[in-house]
Amino acid sequence: MGYTLAANLDYLSIPYVLLEAGDHIFEDPRAGTIHPPSLELFRDIGLIERLQSEGSVVSSFQYRDRRQGVVAEFDLSTLADETDFPYRLMLEQHKVCRLVHEHLGLTEGHTLRRQHRVVGVSQDGQGVTARAQTPDGEIELRGRYVVGCDGGRSQVRKSMNVDFTGFQYGERFLVLSTPFDFGAFGYARTNYISDPDEWCALFRVPGVEQAGMWRILFPAGPDASEEALFDEAAVQQRIQGFHPKEGPYEIFHRNLYAVHQRVASCYRDGRLLVAGDAAHINNPLGGMGMNFGFHDVFNLADKLRQIYHNGGDDSLLDLYDRQRRTVASEYLQRQTIENKKNIEQKDPQVRQQFYEELRSTASDPVKRKAYLMRAAMIEGYRYSLSIQ
Numbered sequence: 003m004g005y006t007l008a009a010n011l012d013y014l015s016i017p018y019v020l021l022e023a024g025d026h027i028f029e030d031p032r033a034g035t036i037h038p039p040s041l042e043l044f045r046d047i048g049l050i051e052r053l054q055s056e057g058s059v060v061s062s063f064q065y066r067d068r069r070q071g072v073v074a075e076f077d078l079s080t081l082a083d084e085t086d087f088p089y090r091l092m093l094e095q096h097k098v099c100r101l102v103h104e105h106l107g108l109t110e111g112h113t114l115r116r117q118h119r120v121v122g123v124s125q126d127g128q129g130v131t132a133r134a135q136t137p138d139g140e141i142e143l144r145g146r147y148v149v150g151c152d153g154g155r156s157q158v159r160k161s162m163n164v165d166f167t168g169f170q171y172g173e174r175f176l177v178l179s180t181p182f183d184f185g186a187f188g189y190a191r192t193n194y195i196s197d198p199d200e201w202c203a204l205f206r207v208p209g210v211e212q213a214g215m216w217r218i219l220f221p222a223g224p225d226a227s228e229e230a231l232f233d234e235a236a237v238q239q240r241i242q243g244f245h246p247k248e249g250p251y252e253i254f255h256r257n258l259y260a261v262h263q264r265v266a267s268c269y270r271d272g273r274l275l276v277a278g279d280a281a282h283i284n285n286p287l288g289g290m291g292m293n294f295g296f297h298d299v300f301n302l303a304d305k306l307r308q309i310y311h312n313g314g315d316d317s318l319l320d321l322y323d324r325q326r327r328t329v330a331s332e333y334l335q336r337q338t339i340e341n342k343k344n345i346e347q348k349d350p351q352v353r354q355q356f357y358e359e360l361r362s363t364a365s366d367p368v369k370r371k372a373y374l375m376r377a378a379m380i381e382g383y384r385y386s387l388s389i390q
């Protein structure tokens with residue numbers, strides 16, 4: 003989110019210093035899905051062509067039962083009269099970061115400092131002070147505001163007078179990736195696959211030189227060690243159990259993630275603000291966390307524009323909090339918790355009922371559109387802007 007906020011501040015001619023703890027962009031396989039409202043926002047700051055040049059379009063997704071096959075398929079072109087981007091753009095998060103970074107002006111007053119780990123922030127009547135550890139020792143920087151885009155364990159949030167309430171799931175999520183082409187076996191490029199014993203989600207991202215890489219996300223019990231979960235034989239058994247084939251799968255990544263559902267009790271404490279995972283975290287089913295963070299930073303950048311260029315009152319930052327935190331609780335949390343509950347449903351009757359609802363939703367144009375407006379994050383995004 004830091005790069006995306008910086009790109010907005012560049013665009014709006016607002017000076018900043020971006021402090022990044024790492025010395026490079028990490029390539030762990032996390033987000034891969036960009037939804038229509040985010041694409042619209044990136045278009046507005048001149049970044050859409052870059053994203054499209056490396057991303058791949060997904061115009062429909064499937065909901066499946068692991069044993070019975072396709073339950074329903076949802077065609078995103080249903081949203082063609084609502085957005086210029088009636089699809090999901092698949093593009094790995096680290097590539098988004100790289101492309102946004104390449105777009106940054108990084109001229110005087112617009113600065114990125116890598117290997118600067120923020121260890122504390124404080125504020126007074128005149129501004130903020132950030133302390134950061136660098137290879138050359140600790141430094142202090144002064145500014146008008148600090149925006150913590152520093153992820154789920156945000157140091158900035160910990161320096162604010164706010165809670166991060168919610169819960170952690172007992173299970174973790176195991177992500178495997180393989181170049182094996184599941185598309186040749188009838189899978190869409192995004193699939194949610196329900197099962198009472200071992201649900202999974204399967205989606206295709208561009209991969210190396212856009213040759214295609216399929217990621218499979220499985221639940222992993224709380225007690226298994228990472229070593230046992232990543233063991234070659236165990237990984238082969240798991241993926242062969244899902245889709246048997248001759249010979250072993252070529253596995254590119256194996257990663258394990260703890261999963262939480264949490265929202266900060268306030269996104270603003272005076273001159274300190276949070277956005278992205280620093281403000282809210284959720285399970286990845288539906289591909290919403292990063293997108294929601296994008297919507298945060300575009301919203302916040304516009305408030306900062308009004309303050310910096312138009313003498314706007316800093317109560318606009320309270321509006322940022324109201325708009326974004328409300329939808330994080332009412333949409334992001336509700337929707338992602340529901341997505342997980344549905345995909346793992348153990349009660350056969352409840353599962354069948356859910357499938358019936360999905361089929362009827364997919365075949366009824368009005369219901370389908372309403373469903374896709376939520377799944378494509380358009381409804382929540384528009385609702386946030388309507389909050390005063």
Ligand SMILES: Cc1cc2nc3c(=O)[nH]c(=O)nc-3n(C[C@H](O)[C@H](O)[C@H](O)COP(=O)(O)OP(=O)(O)OC[C@H]3O[C@@H](n4cnc5c(N)ncnc54)[C@H](O)[C@@H]3O)c2cc1C
Pocket residue numbers: 003004021022023024031032033034035036095118119120121151152153154156157175177259277278279280286288289290291292293294295
């Ligand atoms: C398996 C998986 C799949 C996912 N799929 C999707 C998806 O398809 N779509 C979607 O929208 N979301 C998805 N998500 C969620 C998405 O990955 C996160 O929401 C996103 O990474 C949040 O970005 P962020 O910049 O807020 O935080 P992070 O990605 O955590 O980045 C934080 C940055 O801050 C830096 N930092 C941390 N602490 C400090 C410090 N003290 N000082 C300076 N710098 C610091 C870090 O180095 C890092 O660069 C997925 C998540 C997982 C685990």
